[in-house]
Amino acid sequence: MSLHDPIDPPAGAGRPRRKRTDEIVDAIKRMIVEHGLGPGDRLPQERELIAQFAASKGTVREALKALEVQGLISVRTGPGGGAFIERMSEGRAMSLLSNFLFAKNLSIANIYEMRKVLEPQLAASATPHIDEAGLKRLEAIIRIYDHEPADATERWNQRMAELDFHGVVAEYSDNPILAFTCRFLQRLLKELTIAQDIYVQPEPVSRASGIRHQRDLIAAMRKRDPAAAAAILAAHMSEAEKHMLGLQARLADRFLSEEAAPAPARKRRTA
Amino acid sequence: MSLHDPIDPPAGAGRPRRKRTDEIVDAIKRMIVEHGLGPGDRLPQERELIAQFAASKGTVREALKALEVQGLISVRTGPGGGAFIERMSEGRAMSLLSNFLFAKNLSIANIYEMRKVLEPQLAASATPHIDEAGLKRLEAIIRIYDHEPADATERWNQRMAELDFHGVVAEYSDNPILAFTCRFLQRLLKELTIAQDIYVQPEPVSRASGIRHQRDLIAAMRKRDPAAAAAILAAHMSEAEKHMLGLQARLADRFLSEEAAPAPARKRRTA
């Protein structure tokens, strides 16, 4: 069912017969790896799959739907349409993960416990690769929150921008899983439901200190000094953690919205 | 959020019209959160959903399939059957995530860069909660690899057990996302394809040191000393990283199903 839907503990005796749909899902997955298909490549069309698997249209469509939800393919209508191999987007991966963590009632403390050790690593791993354009972007983001906000809305925007700052740093890391994890944690923070309006109330501590840290970070990166970058982020996170700790907040019901719309990149045709 | 949530403002110009299936998926998700349905609760049956959404059987089934793949529901046949709310299993969450990271070509270095900072945190967070039974389990696992392996198979089993050791520690952490991440990293290491048979060749360094670290960790946990536990793990990881670094290995092609039941000769199917 799932790509490597593992082991689905089949309750010892009397395995429930394999469902046709799942067989087809697996068969298509095999087809993908065996033919070495990559993003953009086309699968046989519905009609052919129906013939090939001797299955009905509905069954084949269910299988394709399963693959689509897993982010493996996308399906387009029209001439030259059909199922195309996709690379799962980061956003979708995060949504899927959120569904899992949703039930776990994460706290801010949980998230910061990870951030305080990961963000320094992230900064260090980005330091050798960030370019002047990236540094400029960071400086631009700081400018969003380097002043007192006029109203609650601006205050909220400033808090989001602070998280975006770290998101930009992640873009320059050469460690994909570290970057993904950090960005995911940032997203979780953005999705917090406020028991005590964290992001709305005036910050309990000086913004100046945070901004100084971030400017220091940019300087350290310019000097290509990963150790310094990590140290600065460690201090920054430790301070941020202190402010956030104790706040009650839980994950929002982001649950329902899923990014849909696969990008309309087109103009591709693989026979 | 209300029943008639305007969340899906019908795509003004440009975007393709919302597909019926996706509408139903979202509607069911809304239904779940609005009714506060939890694991084990039943959704309306197929027939009722068909009536409720004025959609055909096939469309409703596609929607249910999508929810099933996301780990949100499971469907059972027979009297009293239907769609039931599920808690996504950790295994499924990991599989879905693997699909995303598969394309990213992770290296061992990438994984250890995270482990070396996360595992110490994990040990610290588990220290206050682990009980004597857990400590005994850890000691039992160590016994699997506290001696020279007889053959390659045992050597491999020993390496897997070393990872399981940390998995047990994760079970006692009170930080769900930290525990999940650490276990996921462990799983990635288990799934490595060997360019240079990492787990098969004799270990390049003494096993004694690793085991000493782990025994020290158990002692520190017994004394309820999180700081010491973290420090020991940091040393342990740093040493392990040294051994693994430089090894070339990539994520395995878990891509295609590895079901419990191994590939029996494929049945031929009439075209």
Added chain:
DNA sequence: AGATATTTGTTCGTATGTATT
């Protein structure tokens, strides 16, 4: 811009499989 061909999307009716009683 409009017509057309191609391909997915949706519906309906029916039959089969499976678990409960």
Added chain:
DNA sequence: TAATACATACGAACAAATATC
């Protein structure tokens, strides 16, 4: 064993989207 209640699967027809001319 049989009856029942439910999902699972099939097939044909029709609707909608979209690339091409």
